[in-house]
Amino acid sequence: xxxxxxxxxxxxxxxxxxxxxxxxxxxxxxxxxxxxxxxxxxxxxxxxxxxxxxxxxxxxxxxxxxxxxxxxxxxxxxxxxxxxxxxxxxxxxxxxxxxxxxxxxxxxxxxxxxxxxxxxxxxxxxxxxxxxxxxxxxxxxxxxxxxxxxxxxxxxxxxxxxxxxxxxxxxxx
Numbered sequence: 001x002x003x004x005x006x007x008x009x010x011x012x013x014x015x016x017x018x019x020x021x022x023x024x025x026x027x028x029x030x031x032x033x034x035x036x037x038x039x040x041x042x043x044x045x046x047x048x049x050x051x052x053x054x055x056x057x058x059x060x061x062x063x064x065x066x067x068x069x070x071x072x073x074x075x076x077x078x079x080x081x082x083x084x085x086x087x088x089x090x091x092x093x094x095x096x097x098x099x100x101x102x103x104x105x106x107x108x109x110x111x112x113x114x115x116x117x118x119x120x121x122x123x124x125x126x127x128x129x130x131x132x133x134x135x136x137x138x139x140x141x142x143x144x145x146x147x148x149x150x151x152x153x154x155x156x157x158x159x160x161x162x163x164x165x166x167x168x169x170x171x172x173x
Contacts, residue, residue, distance in 0.1 A: 024160075026079055034079075034149075042064075045077055047077045091136045111124065
């Protein structure tokens with residue numbers, strides 16, 4: 001029994017513990033909205049209008065350090081939301097799009113057989129397939145802009161310093 005407890009304690013002591021890094025917390029009305037740790041990608045804009053994009057190298061002493069330099073936390077005016085990437089022009093996969101395009105002649109033939117003029121039936125078949133694609137792209141263009149969190153009355157930044165400062169990058173003179 002003692003050997004099992006000793007083995008358990010030995011295994012427990014060899015498990016590596018990961019420590020928390022310093023964090024930058026974006027809060028909305030005092031409630032945590034998004035957290036940025038050291039090593040995460042962030043896009044900021046300062047009060048002077050300069051835009052910084054990069055990986056956070058270090059968060060210490062009310063400053064955010066990137067690989068090219070640091071910025072004070074009070075100088076941040078806007079935090080940009082991470083972009084998901086470009087949207088697709090055609091909102092469905094290729095096979096579905098080919099099947100819908102193959103349905104245009106069938107739809108046109110059905111309307112021509114029922115007595116509609118050819119041009120009108122062709123336009124209705126094309127409109128039936130391509131109007132949703134055009135509306136989808138208009139929606140993406142209008143509503144899917146890069147959202148930004150403006151630091152001020154609604155949003156604020158809070159720094160969580162878990163460790164005392166050990167190293168601060170110095171600029172090469």
